[in-house]
Amino acid sequence: MAGATGDVEQRSAILLERGEELLGVLEAAAWPMWLASLDGQCIHFNDAWLNLTGRTLEQERGSGWLDGVHPGDRERVRDVFVESVAAQRNLLCRYRVRCADGEYRWVEDQGRPIRDRCGDAIGYAGSVQDLSAQWRRDEAVRELEKRSHVHSSQFEALFDAVPVIVWIAHDVEGRWITGNQASREFLQLPEGANPSLTAAEAARPAHYRVIHQGREVTGADLPVQKVANSGRAMRNCEMIVEFADGRRSHLRGNIEPLRDRAGDPQGAIGAFADISDLVNTREELIRREKRFRETVANSLAGFFLIDSQGRFADVNQAWLDIHGYERREDVVGRHFSLIALPHTGPMLEACFKRVLSGESLRAVDNEIVRPNDGQRRHLAFSARPTFVDGQLVEIDGFVIDITERKLSERALRDAHDLLEQRVAERTEALAAANEELLRSNNELLRIRSLLENISEMLPGMVFLQDESTGGLIYTNRGFRGFFLRGDQPDGNRIIHSRIASDDLMVLDRLYQRLKTPSEVPATVEAELRARDHDGTERRMLFCLTRFGDGRDGKREILGVIVDVTDSRLAELATRRGERLVALGTFTAGVAHEINNPLGTILLHADLIEDEVARLAAGPTVAESLGEIKQAATRCAGIVKRVLEFSRPKTTTLESCQLSEVMEFVVKMTSHLAGNSGVELCIEEPERPPPVRANRAEIEQVLINLVHNAIQARSSRIVLRGELTPERDRVTVCIDDDGEGMTEHQVKRVTDPFYTTRLGEGGTGLGLSICERILRDHGSQLLIQSVPDLGTSMRFSLPICESDHREGANHGGQSPAG
Amino acid sequence: MAAKVLLVDDEAPFLSALTAALGRRGYEVASAQDTRTAVSEAERFHPDVVVADWMLRNHADGVDLGRILLDRGIDARIIIMSGYPAPELKRRLEALPHARFLAKPFELPELIDMIDYSMDKE
Incomplete structure (x- = not known):
């Protein structure tokens, strides 16, 4: 710091050493000036300054001068001053200062460091320009310009405003040329620079050259110079400006000569447009179109152009190959229906209409027949419209031959269809088999159920x-x-x-x-x-x-x-029956022969009995006769029963009154009953209707039953006939109070040849015959017996419906008759 | 009044015994050994009851006799006797009204019961 301060003092001393010299310069200057040391203290102001402010040198020295600065500017000015001096930087500052007349005026204060020979700063000096005076002058100038150069001003504005490049050659040789803003930007030159290539050698720009009509031009051949010199205008002049870095710009414009009042050429004015982009684009387009055409021409895909009328405008070689044509001329100019087949025509027409309406088509399938070899080909094409200003100009598109692909697709599809069909067939077969299986299974279940049911039954x-x-x-x-x-x-x-x-x-x-x-x-x-x-x-x-x-x-x-127990027994019974029939046939033959003599014996025995009784013979004779009669009767009974048992059944059913039957039976058995001391009686609570039966057989049954009852040592036998509760049958009962039978005896009493009176002439056939007769009548013999109490035998017979009704009718009619 | 009984049987000992037995019991009895005699006896005797054996000689039987008598207007109850109650006889008997069957041999009371029963029915 001390060093620095010392350095400043040292320099100030140097500044003061050179003071005389500097002060002389300051005093000689006609405008206000000041001198400051490096520490920012003003050490001198010249007379022009003091005259301006109307203050003394002493008042202004140091920082006193700031007192004259307008209070509104003072602080800013001090900061700028101190900073600029301390940094030894140039100073430019505008502020208001109080002048000698007491008014504040705007000044522009400019300062810069003062350096010794070595370039070291030794002080700072500045000058002040009275801006008010300049402003007044400027205003006067502006007013003058305003008045006298209105057109010029407008021109200048226009000059710089127009986007075209404008050059003005001010002399016939074009040595002095001015350009507008666009031209400067184009040539990358500063304002005021002379772009002329015919300027003095030293001032001539070297970073560009001009090519006109294919060659570089210089001097008087340059277009602007040429017009300035010749006085002949150039229209649509094209030239290329080639820059040193290789850039090229195409300019196109008009050049008009400028003339003096006498009409002599004085210069020229040229206006150019940079058409580089346009040219480049055009070239690019040309280049691209060329490449495109080459590509299309060499393309394996067919290319076509169709105009708005549907006529071929162009086709490439591939298109000709695909469609089977030799030359473009065979196709170009022809309507696209040329390649249509009957079935593709409407489709192509529809496609054309769609494209006309602005649609782009892709991968449309088509089919053609090639005229050169007659082959049918499958094609796929695309088509796209090109519109200019909403007007269709042409349709372009590509086409490829997809015949091979189609064929493979078809083969694939056929294979797929075949596979599908096989699968379907197999599925169907499976379904049918499954259904058949289900049916079989159901049938099996049904049969099984049937079998089980049958089996259960x-x-x-x-x-x-x-x-x-x-x-x-x-x-x-x-x-x-x-x-x-x-x-x-x-x-x-x-x-x-x-x-x-x-x-x-x-x-x-x-x-x-x-x-x-x-x-x-x-x-x-x-x-x-x-x-x-x-x-x-x-x-x-x-x-x-x-x-x-x-x-x-x-x-x-x-x-x-x-x-098979029962059937074995039945077989046994059948065999026995057969034996019985044979026996019966045999015995029947002899029965007649036996019965007749037996009858004779019995009758004669009766006669003898009568005689014996009359002659009053001894009891021995009577006993002997009784024995003879009993033996004969037994013989007759045996023969009778054997015959009846073997007799074939012939039952004829008829209407018969049971009461009559019972009366007959009682009469027929009363003799035997009387002999045995048995009371026989008939009980009929109400006379039952006639029954349907074989009278003789029922008589035989009843006689048999009454005989059995008599032989059971009964004292009273009751025959009873009565209607069943259902009133469709009549029950016949034979009740006795005889010796009765055991349960076992009851069970067996109807068995053939079963008898409890084997030694008394019983054949064991009576009840079995009864049972057979009743069975023939659809009835059965029911036996209830208690030993020593008696036996009750009963059977029922159906009432004779027709007689019953008849009887009822008669009964109904009798009151009238 | 005692009933008039015509006895028809081709077996003489049986016929004589039966005739004697019925006669002794108070019946008025006529007898015949064959169909022809029986018919003439019936026309002469006008029996109430005809007791005939089924198997008669001369290829006619008691049933035939009954029908013949019926045809000739002799109104008598028929009792057919037989030691051989063949089914055929039963069927034939059904064709003859009021005819009854008595199996041989029988005891006299049985025949008397049947004669009396037939008369009662009258």
């Missing part, structure tokens, strides 16, 4: 058994009823549990035979004895058959068991 037993385990897979109701009552289902053991132990081996052999492969047919059967639940022995026919071939590991045995 069968009176016999059915079971299905797993061959290997013996487990029961299925059993019907009959089987379950017989075998499974209270037992756990356990296959063979269940069956075995019911089979008579003697027949178990037979059953085992049956199963063995079933497994023997040579056994044909696969059904085996055997009759076995089985025990019922209450221990009754039944005869069972076992039929077994085998299911499954064993390939799926499943073999089943189907068994059908039929209870």
Whole structure:
């Protein structure tokens, strides 16, 4: 700091040393000046300054001069002054200063550092210009210019404002040329510079040259100079300005000569437009079009141009090749319908209309027949309109041959269709098979259900058994009823549990035979004895058959068991019946021969009896006669019953009154009853209607029943006939108070040849005959008996409907008759 | 009044015994051994009841006899006797009104019951 201060003092000293010299200069100056030291203190003001401010040197020295500065400007001025001096920078500052007359005037204060020979600053000096005076002068000038150069001003403005390049040659040689703003910008020259290429050698710009009509021009050949010199205007003059850096600009314009009052050439004025962009664009267009044409010409794709009328304007070689034409001339000028086929014509016409309306088309399929070889080809084309000012000028487009692609597409499609068809067929077949399967399955289920139902309804037993385990897979109701009552289902053991132990081996052999492969047919059967639940022995026919071939590991045995006990008994009875018929036929033959003599014997016995009684013979004779009669009667009874039992059935039903029948029976048996001391009576609470029956047979039944009752040592026998509650049958009862029968006897009393009076002439056929007759009448004999209390036998017969109605009718008519 | 009974049987011992037995019981009895005699006896005797054996000689039977008598206007109850009650006889008997069947051999009371029953029906 001390160094710096010392430096400043040292310089101020230098400044003061040179003071005389400087002060002399300051005092000589006609305008106000000041001198400052490097520390910013003004050390001197010349007389012009002091005259201006009307103050003394002493008042102004240091910073006193600031007192004369307008208070509004003072601070700003001081800052600028101090900064500029301290930085030793040039100073330019405008401010108002109080003049000697007391008024403030605008001044422009300019200052700069003062340097010694070494270039070191030693002080600062400045001068002040009275702006008010200048402004007044400027105003006067402006007023003058305003008045006298209005046109010039307008021209100047126009000159600089126009976007075209304007040059004015002020002499006939064009040595002095001025240009407007556009020209300066174009040539990149500062304002006031002379752009003339004919200027003095030193002042001539060298960074550009002019090419006119294909060659560089200089001197008087330059267009502007030429016009200035010749006085002949040039219109549409084109020239190229080539800059040193290689840039080229195309200018086009008009040049007019300038003349003096005498009409002699004085210069020229030229106005040019930079048409470089236009030229470049044009060249680019030309270049592009050339390239495009080459491309199109060499393109493998067909190119076409169609005018607004639909005529071919141009086609390329590829188009000719694709469409099968030799020369462009065959096509150009012809309407596009040239290539249309009957089926593509309307489509092409429609495409054309669409393009006319401004649409661009892409990848339109088309088909042609080539005229040169007659081949049908598939094409795809694009088309696009070109409009100028809303007017269609042409349509351009490309076309390619897609025949091969079409063919492959078609092949692919055909293959695809075939595949689809196969799939569809297969699907259909599958669906049909599936449906058939479902149907079969349903049918199977139906048959199975049917079989199970049939099986359930069968009176016999059915079971299905797993061959290997013996487990029961299925059993019907009959089987379950017989075998499974209270037992756990356990296959063979269940069956075995019911089979008579003697027949178990037979059953085992049956199963063995079933497994023997040579056994044909696969059904085996055997009759076995089985025990019922209450221990009754039944005869069972076992039929077994085998299911499954064993390939799926499943073999089943189907068994059908039929209870043949009853049919065996029936067979037995039938055989016995047959024997009886044979016996009957035989006995019937002899019965007649026996009965006649028996009849004779009995009658004669009666006669003898009468004689014996009259002759009063001893009791021995009478007893003997009684024995003879009894023996003969027994013989007759035996023959009669044997005959009747074997007699074939011939029942003719008729209407008969039961009361008559009963009366007849009582009469027919009263003799026997009387002999045995039995009271016979008929009870009829209300006379029943006639019944439909074979009278003789019913008589025989009743006689038989009454005989049985008499022989049961009864004291009273009651015959009773009465309508059933339903009033459709008549019940006939024979009640006795005889010795009665046990339950066992009741069960067997209708069996043929069963008799409780074997030693008393009973054949055991009576009740069985009765039962057969009643069965023929659709009835049955019901027997209730209690030993020592008596027996009640009853049967019912249907009432004779026709007689019943008839009788009712008669009854209805009798009051009238 | 005792009933008039015509007995027809080709077996003489049986016929004589039956005639005696019925006669002894108060019936007025005529007898015949064949159809022809039976018819002439019936025309002469006018029986109330005809008791005839089914199997008669000369290829005619009791049923035929009954029909013949019926045809000749002799109104008598018919009782057919037989030791051989063949089905054919039953059918034939049904064609003859009021005819009854009595199986041989029988005890006298049975026949008497039947004769009396027939008379009662009268």
